[in-house]
Structure formats: structure tokens, C-alpha cells
Amino acid sequence: MVEWPASVQPLFVGATLLWSGGVKCAGASARRAAQRSALRSLVGEARAPIAHRLVGAAELALAAALLLPPVYAGEAVAAAVLATGFLAYLAYARVVAPDSSCGCMSARPMPVTWRGFARAALILAAALLGTRAGPWWDAATGHPWAAGTTLLGEAAALVALSPEADRRWLYPLRRLRVRLRHPLADRSFDMPLESSLQQLLGSTAYRQVSGLLRSGLRETWDEEDVRVLCYTAEYEGRLATAVFAVPLRHYRPEEIRVALVDESAESTLLVLDGA
Amino acid sequence: MPQPDRRRFLTSAVLGGSAVAGATALGSLAPEAAFAAAPKIKLDPGALDPNFAEGRITGISGSLLKASGSDRTLHRIHITDGTSIWKLHPTTFDQIKVGDGFYARGVRLPDGSLAADAIWVNIVNLDASIAAIETARLHLDHNGKRVIGHVVGGRTAAVYGSAPAVADLTRLQVGRHVKVIGAWRPDTNEVDIATVYSGA
Numbered sequence: 405m406v407e408w409p410a411s412v413q414p415l416f417v418g419a420t421l422l423w424s425g426g427v428k429c430a431g432a433s434a435r436r437a438a439q440r441s442a443l444r445s446l447v448g449e450a451r452a453p454i455a456h457r458l459v460g461a462a463e464l465a466l467a468a469a470l471l472l473p474p475v476y477a478g479e480a481v482a483a484a485v486l487a488t489g490f491l492a493y494l495a496y497a498r499v500v501a502p503d504s505s506c507g508c509m510s511a512r513p514m515p516v517t518w519r520g521f522a523r524a525a526l527i528l529a530a531a532l533l534g535t536r537a538g539p540w541w542d543a544a545t546g547h548p549w550a551a552g553t554t555l556l557g558e559a560a561a562l563v564a565l566s567p568e569a570d571r572r573w574l575y576p577l578r579r580l581r582v583r584l585r586h587p588l589a590d591r592s593f594d595m596p597l598e599s600s601l602q603q604l605l606g607s608t609a610y611r612q613v614s615g616l617l618r619s620g621l622r623e624t625w626d627e628e629d630v631r632v633l634c635y636t637a638e639y640e641g642r643l644a645t646a647v648f649a650v651p652l653r654h655y656r657p658e659e660i661r662v663a664l665v666d667e668s669a670e671s672t673l674l675v676l677d678g679a
Numbered sequence: 680m681p682q683p684d685r686r687r688f689l690t691s692a693v694l695g696g697s698a699v700a701g702a703t704a705l706g707s708l709a710p711e712a713a714f715a716a717a718p719k720i721k722l723d724p725g726a727l728d729p730n731f732a733e734g735r736i737t738g739i740s741g742s743l744l745k746a747s748g749s750d751r752t753l754h755r756i757h758i759t760d761g762t763s764i765w766k767l768h769p770t771t772f773d774q775i776k777v778g779d780g781f782y783a784r785g786v787r788l789p790d791g792s793l794a795a796d797a798i799w800v801n802i803v804n805l806d807a808s809i810a811a812i813e814t815a816r817l818h819l820d821h822n823g824k825r826v827i828g829h830v831v832g833g834r835t836a837a838v839y840g841s842a843p844a845v846a847d848l849t850r851l852q853v854g855r856h857v858k859v860i861g862a863w864r865p866d867t868n869e870v871d872i873a874t875v876y877s878g879a
Contacts, residue, residue, distance in 0.1 A: 505823065515823035571854060578811050578853040587814040588830060588848040596836030597768060598844035598874050619763035620797035627690050634689065636761035636796065643761055647693040655843065663693035667685070672692045 411543030412551045413534030416558045417483045418470035420527055421463040424509045428460025433511040441507025442497030442516075456507065462486070473539065480534035487528035494520050510568035523565040530558065597624060600631045600650045607657035609676055613637060613646055613664070629653060639664050644673055729787040732756060732795075735780050735865075742772065743792075746781065755792035756783055766800040767862040767871050768834055775800055778865045801863040803870055808856050817851070817872070819859065827869040828859055835872045840879050851877055 428434055438456030439449070447455045466486060469479045490508070497504055497516045505513040506520050514520075537543075544551050563569045601621070604610050619636035622645075626632070630649045637646040644664045651659050664673040680688065722728060734748035744756040758764070758772050762785075766774050775781075775798075782802065785795035807819035807826060817828040836844040837851065851857070857877050861870035 503823075513823055575810075575854045582812050582853060586849045587812050588851065594833055594846055596844045596846050596874075597834075598836040598838070602843055618796045619761060620765060620799070621769045622761075622763040623769050625686060627694075630694065632686070632690055632693065636763065645689065647689045649690075649693045661693050663689075665689060665692045667680075667689075670680075670688065672695075675693065675695075 407536070407538060408543035408547045408551055409554055410533050410535075410537040411540050412555055413530045413537060413540075414470040414475075414480060414483075415540045415544070416555055416562075417480070417487075417527060417530050417534060418467045419559075420562060421467035421470070421483070421486075425460045425463030425467055427510055428456055428507075429464060431511045434460070437505065437507045437511035440505035440513055442493065442501040442504040443507065444504065445501045446493075446496065470534075473541075475537075475539045477535060480531050480537065483531035484528060484535065487524055487531050490524040491521065491528065494524060508568075509566060512568055514567050517567065519565045519567055523562060526558070526561060526565065595631070595652055597631075600624075600633065600652070603655055603657050604633060604648055604650050604660060607650075607660040609648065609660045609662040612676055613662055616644075616664070617646060618643075626652060637664055639673055642666065730793070731782070731784055732793050733780075733782045736775065736777050739775065739777060744775065744781075744798075754783075756785070756798070757788075757792055757794045758798065759794065762795045763797045764800065765798070765802060767831065767873055776865075780863060780865065801865065803859070803861055803863045805859045805861070805870070806856070807859060809851060809853050812851060812853060817875070819857070825868060828861060828872045828875070829869060831871050836874045838874060838876045840877075844874065848875070850879075851875065 428437075431437065434456065435453045438444075438453040441452065441456065443452040443455050446452075463486070466479070466482055469476075470483060494506070494516050497506070502516075504516070506516050508514070508520060508523075563573065616637040616639055617635045618638055622634045622636060624631060624633045627649075629652050631652045633648045633650060635646040635648075637644045643666075645667050647663045647665055649661045659677075661675065661677045663675045665671070666673055732746065732748065732752075732754045734746040734752070734754055736744050736746045738745035742758045744754075744758060746754040746756060748754060758775075762772075764770050764772060764775065766779075779800050781798055781800045783793060783795045783798040785793045785797070788794055805819065805821050805826065807821040807828075809817055810820045810825070811818040815830045815832075817830070819826040819828050830848060833846075835848065836846060837848050838844045839850055855877055857875050859870065859872055859876075860874045861872045863870050
């Protein structure tokens with residue numbers, strides 16, 4: 405008797421359609437999901453939310469037919485047709501509107517990737533297998549363990565192929581791994597340039613000469629406990645170099661000094677301290 | 680002047696004790712004075728800023744960059760000793776390569792070329808969320824696309840909330856939203872991270 409694996413397929417397909425149909429019909433931001441999806445280019449911007457909802461309603465109706473008695477062979481065939489439709493839609497989205505969201509099983513923006521295709525193929529395979537099935541409740545009572553394991557395996561595959569579900573299981577696992585041993589640990593505690601720049605931009609010395617500066621940061625080097633930062637400036641009609649000295653290991657913007665230097669003449673035009 | 684001597688000269692100019700003027704030697708620190716001194720930009724609404732250029736570099740000859748803009752404008756950009764060059768960090772002209780993207784600001788010369796005051800090479804600003812953290816790199820989800828952010832030792836800094844920038848990246852978390860300033864590696868989905876901003 406090999407009928408039971410086929411018989412539990414309507415249960416799996418029905419539950420999956422219940423999830424995706426429910427999201428499309430009752431999801432809080434179903435409307436936005438529809439507008440981001442490839443339906444927008446398929447049926448037009450204005451009709452996308454209605455089409456999205458209609459697909460959702462069809463999914464829910466089919467889910468109800470699959471899960472509730474009586475059993476018709478046509479139910480699984482309809483599910484297979486719907487799954488084929490999903491595959492065609494994904495192919496269309498991939499080709500025509502590659503920047504669109506899948507809009508499949510959550511309102512979160514999800515690009516169409518190989519996982520989406522694999523998921524639709526999984527549903528199609530299950531639906532095709534289900535066309536040869538008897539009532540799922542007979543299979544479930546006849547082979548409770550085998551049927552349960554099969555369903556659990558299929559559900560796990562479905563979740564693994566759903567980017568929508570990553571935040572529920574994949575991200576927590578990654579977070580745990582990062583917490584155990586952070587891959588970006590053991591780095592030096594050098595003072596980053598950005599930190600010196602933040603200190604510089606808040607200083608009196610910088611405010612004094614910022615109107616004269618022409619360039620962005622040109623070069624920088626460390627000199628014991630100061631970091632030297634050079635900009636090009638224009639002072640009294642000639643080009644000069646604005647040289648700032650920023651404390652390297654302390655936050656003391658009032659100690660920042662600046663010199664305006666004419667490099668070609670090797671002369672210092674002006675030195676300001678922040679006090 | 681050779682580079683070490685030049686740096687010594689510039690350092691002594693700013694740190695040497697001679698002739699220090701007071702903080703207000705260049706005028707008032709009041710915001711009104713700053714506004715009055717700010718250069719006026721005279722541009723018609725919708726007009727292109729003549730003193731700005733962006734695009735990708737198609738050729739380098741001497742200190743002249745040839746580039747084509749994203750609107751297919753052709754640009755010629757002069758790089759001088761006074762031009763600041765950013766490519767992940769302040770760097771030198773020889774680091775600019777054909778194929779690099781850039782934004783440049785400067786003065787438009789009569790012949791139509793731009794004398795650059797500043798050029799930012801391959802700079803990107805990404806709003807993304809962290810999808811995974813690995814050794815020396817972050818996987819970022821940016822508008823549904825995956826971007827690899829490389830952590831560069833001694834360069835990459837992190838800003839948590841409004842605290843000063845630090846080199847410590849261990850407070851970054853998977854799933855968090857971040858803003859990344861970095862240098863794109865041309866024609867890839869990879870960036871080298873200059874600064875990553877995280878909420879907390």
C-alpha cells in the first residue's frame with residue numbers, strides 16, 4: 405500500500421495555500437505587497453491589489469476544498485494548475501520585472517530567487533502526487549507516524565525555501581553563532597579616522613576656517629598624540645593648505661589648532677587655536 | 680619638497696608655538712556671520728550645477744580624467760595637487776583606475792573641463808539590513824539585493840547611535856538596519872566599508 409504518501413499531500417498543499425491566501429486577503433499590508441509585486445506590470449497599477457486579493461481568495465477556496473470533505477480528484481488537479489500558474493508568474497516576474505517583489509507568502513519585499521521557484525515546484529510536485537489520493541484523514545489514521553513525518557519534512561522544506569520565514573529561524577541561528585564567537589572580534593583598537601573627523605567638525609577651529617576650505621580631506625597622518633589633517637583652502641586670494649592638529653586619543657575639540665600654510669613659498673600664513 | 684620633509688614642515692607649522700592668533704581672528708563665530716560668508720549659488724531651478732560632475736572614468740592621461748556621466752555627458756576633469764581624492768580613505772591620484780565611478784566638485788574652466796577641488800571615487804551610501812556576519816565581511820540586504828560589505832582592517836569604523844566612531848564592530852547584529860558608507864568594487868556587488876552606522 406503506497407497510497408498514504410499521496411493521500412497526505414492535499415493536507416500539505418491545503419495548509420500552504422491557507423497561509424499564502426490568508427496573507428494575501430487579510431494581511432495588514434497586502435495592498436502594498438500587491439503594488440510591489442510583478443502583478444503591477446501584468447495587470448496594471450490600479451488593478452494589482454484586486455488581482456492580488458482574487459488570487460488570495462482562490463487560494464483560500466482551494467485550501468478549504470482540499471482540507472474539508474468530500475474528496476474530489478479535481479481538487480488536486482486544480483492545485484497543480486495553480487502551482488503551475490505560480491511558476492509561470494515567477495518566470496514572468498524574473499524576466500519582465502526583475503526588481504519587483506514576489507508578493508507570494510508575506511507582505512515583506514522579497515525578490516524572486518531560485519528559492520521561490522523551488523518552493524513553487526515543491527507545491528506542484530505535492531499537488532501532482534495528490535491527484536492519486538484518497539481522503540487524507542484515512543491516511544492520517546492508518547499511518548499516523550509515517551504521515552506525520554512526511555508532512556513535517558515537507559513543511560520544513562517549505563519553510564527552508566521561504567525567504568519570508570528567514571527572520572523566524574535563520575536569523576536567530578546566525579545571531580546565536582555571532583554571539584558565541586563574533587567573526588569581527590579581535591580587531592585593533594586604533595582610533596578610526598571617522599572619529600577624528602567627527603571631533604574636527606565640531607571644533608571652533610574648523611568653524612573658523614570652514615568658509616575658506618575648497619577641498620575635502622586631502623591627506624592625514626599621525627604624529628605621536630595628534631592626528632594631522634590637511635585640506636586645500638583659499639586665503640586672501642591665494643591657495644593654501646589648511647593643516648589641522650586633532651588630539652588623537654582624547655575628545656578635546658577645544659585643543660584643535662589650524663595653520664594656513666603656503667606650501668609653494670614654505671611660509672605659514674596664519675595659526676589659530678580653538679580657545 | 681620630499682614627502683617626509685613636507686609633512687614635518689606642515690606639522691611644525693600647526694604645532695609650533697609661533698604667532699598663534701585668537702579663535703576670532705577671522706571674524707565672529709556667530710551663525711549670522713557664517714551665513715553671510717557662505718558662497719551664494721546662482722542657479723536656475725532645474726539647471727545642472729556646472730561645478731559638479733559624476734560618472735565613470737573611461738580614460739586617464741597625465742592628470743586629466745576622461746569620464747562619461749550617467750546621462751552620457753562627457754567630462755574632462757583636471758586633478759591638481761590641491762584636489763582631495765577619496766577612495767575608501769584620502770588617497771593619491773595613482774589609486775584612480777579606469778572603470779571607477781566618481782563624484783567630483785570643482786570649478787568649471789572656460790574650455791568646459793572641470794578643475795576638481797574634491798573627487799570621491801566609487802563612494803556609495805547604502806541603506807541595508809545585515810543578513811549575515813562572517814569573518815571580515817557583512818552580508819547586506821539592500822532593496823532585496825545581496826551586497827557583500829568587506830571589513831578593511833585599520834579603515835572600517837562603526838558608529839553606534841550618536842556615539843563617536845570606533846573600530847569595534849562586535850555590536851553589529853544580524854537583522855539590524857544599517858547605513859553603510861563605502862567604496863564600491865566596480866562591476867561587482869561588493870563594497871569596502873568605510874563607516875557603518877547602526878542604531879544602537
